[in-house]
C-alpha cells in the first residue's frame with residue numbers, strides 16, 4: 177500500500193472507529209460486534225505502525241478508553257493506568273518480540289523472559305493502601321483521572337481492607353513503601369452473572385450481555401449496598417510500588433503475600449514456543465474457568481528491561497495482550513467468484529484479503545446467493561465483516577459502506593455458467609441460480625469431490641481428483657476403484673509412496689453402508705440425514721431402486737420434492753449404469769442396520785470441542801444409531817452438550833441455558849463404550 181493510499185484508508189478508519197465508539201459509549205448501542213470493531217482498530221493500528229508519520233494525537237489508537245463519570249469523585253492517578261496493544265497470531269507475537277529485542281542491549285535481549293498470564297475480562301481498578309490500609313480504589317477513567325469507587329470496592333471480599341505486611345518474604349521487608357499501589361481487574365464470576373441475569377429477567381429489568389458489562393455496571397452503582405449483592409471479585413496483576421522486586425513474577429508474589437489474590441494461571445516462559453504452548457493451554461482451560469478471560473497478557477519479566485522499553489502512546493512496549501481471535505473480523509472483499517456446486521447451483525464466493533478469524537486465516541467466504549448479495553448491498557472492493565463460528569463456513573455478514581472510496585464495483589450476475597457457458601436460470605420462488613447443463617464439468621467435478629469425501633477415501637482430495645480427471649483416469653465413480661499404482665506412478669507430482677498410499681486407501685474403502693452409498697451418489701435434495709432415512713426404510717439398494725414415489729412418501733421427513741428427486745434419479749439410465757459399474761468395480765454395499773431404540777431416543781446432543789477417543793463423525797453416528805439426534809447449535813431444547821478439548825462458545829451457551837454438560841468419559845459411558 178502506498179503512503180497516499182494508507183493515508184486515505186487511515187482517515188476513513190478513524191472516522192468509522194470514532195462513530196462506533198460513540199455508539200458504544202454514548203448511545204450504548206453498537207451497530208457491529210465488538211470483535212468487528214476491534215478488527216477495524218487493529219487494522220488502523222497496523223497501518224499506523226507501518227506509517228508512524230501518519231499518527232495524530234486524536235487517532236483512536238492514541239487514547240485510553242473511557243471517560244470519568246459524573247457522580248463519583250475524580251481521582252488523579254499518580255502513575256497513569258495504561259492500556260495494552262494486541263497481537264492475535266504467532267507471527268504478530270514474533271514481530272513484537274523482535275521489535276523489543278532490537279530496543280534492548282544484546283545481553284538483555286538474549287535472556288528475555290516473559291510472564292504469561294490469563295487476561296481477565298473485567299475492568300481495571302487501582303487500589304491504594306496507606307500504612308497498610310485501603311484508602312482509595314479508583315477506576316481507570318481516561319488513564320490519568322479515574323472515578324473514586326472506594327466505597328464500592330470495599331464490598332468486594334477478594335480485596336483486603338488491610339494488607340498483611342507481616343507476611344512479606346524477608347527480602348522485601350527492608351523497604352516497605354508507606355503508600356502501596358496495586359492494580360488488577362474487578363470481574364464478575366460466571367455463576368454470579370447467570371444467577372443475577374436470571375433475577376433481572378424475573379424483575380422485568382434489562383439484562384447484561386456479558387459478565388464484563390455487568391461488572392462495570394455494578395462498580396458504577398452509586399449505592400454500595402447494591403454493589404455488595406453483585407458478588408464481584410478481584411485479581412491483582414501489577415504492583416506499582418517498589419519493594420525491591422526485580423521481576424513481574426516477584427511483583428505478583430508480593431501482592432499475593434500481602435493478601436491480594438493473583439490469578440494462579442500464569443507461567444514464566446523463555447521462548448516463543450513456550451509462550452505458544454502456554455497459550456494453547458489457556459485456550460483449553462478457558463471453558464472450564466469460572467470467569468471470563470479474553471486472552472493472555474505477556475509482560476517482559478525483568479522490570480529493568482520493562483522500564484527500559486518505555487511507553488508508546490497509551491501502551492507499554494514491554495507488555496502485550498495475546499487476544500483470543502474473535503469469531504468476527506473485518507477485511508476487504510477483493511472479488512466475487514461463482515462456484516458451481518454438484519447440483520448445478522452457482523454459489524457466489526467472496527475472495528478476501530486474508531484475515532485471521534477464530535484462529536484460522538480466512539481468504540474466502542460464502543455470500544450464499546443473489547438475494548443475500550442484494551440484502552448486504554455488497555460491492556467488490558468493500559470492507560466487510562466476516563464471521564466464522566465453530567465448524568461453520570465463513571460468511572460475509574455486513575458491509576461497512578462508510579469506508580468506501582468510490583472505486584467499488586457492483587457485482588452483476590452472469591447469464592451463462594462461468595465453467596461451461598450454458599445458460600444460467602433462476603427459477604421463480606427459488607433463491608439459487610442454476611447452470612442448466614446437467615453434464616457441466618464444474619458440476620461433475622464437484623460430484624467427484626463429494627463422492628470421494630462420502631466414501632471417506634483418505635488422501636483423495638480435490639487436487640488429486642483434478643489430476644485423475646485431467647489425465648482421463650476417472651470418468652465415472654467406479655473408476656476410482658480401478659486406479660492402480662502403475663497409473664499414478666507415471667504422473668507428475670506422484671511419488672511411489674503417495675501413489676501406493678492412495679491406492680491402498682481407496683481399496684480399503686470398498687465396503688460401505690447403504691446410507692453412505694446413497695449419500696455419495698449426490699442425489700439432488702438428499703443429504704446425509706435423508707440418505708439414512710431412506711436406507712433404514714429399504715435396507716438394500718435393490719429395494720431403493722425399485723421404490724415408487726408413494727413408497728418414499730411413507731417415510732417421515734420426506735416430502736414430495738425429495739420423493740420426486742429420488743424417483744427421477746433412479747429412473748435415469750445413466751445413474752443406473754453408474755451403480756452397476758460401482759458394483760462391478762468391487763464396491764460392496766452393506767445392508768443397513770436399523771437401530772434398536774435405546775435410552776437416547778428423543779434426546780438431542782450437541783458435540784463441541786475435540787473428543788479424544790472417537791472422531792466427531794463417529795460420535796454423531798453412534799448417537800444416531802442409538803436413536804438420538806445431533807444438532808449443531810445449543811438451545812433450550814438441547815438435552816446434552818458433550819464437551820471435548822478446546823470447547824468454546826457452545827459450552828458457555830449451555831452453561832447459560834442450564835443444559836446438562838457431559839465430559840467425554842461420561843458420554844462414552846452413556847453410549848455403552
Ligand code: IVH
Pocket residue numbers: 257258259260293294295296297298299300301360361413414473491492495497
Ligand atoms: S497487565 C499496561 N495483566 O487488560 C496495563 N492486564 O487490555 C498492564 N488485564 O488495562 C496490564 N488481565 O485492565 C495485565 N493479567 C493481566 C490482565 C490485564 C486483564 C486488563 C487490564 C488492562 C487491559 C488491557
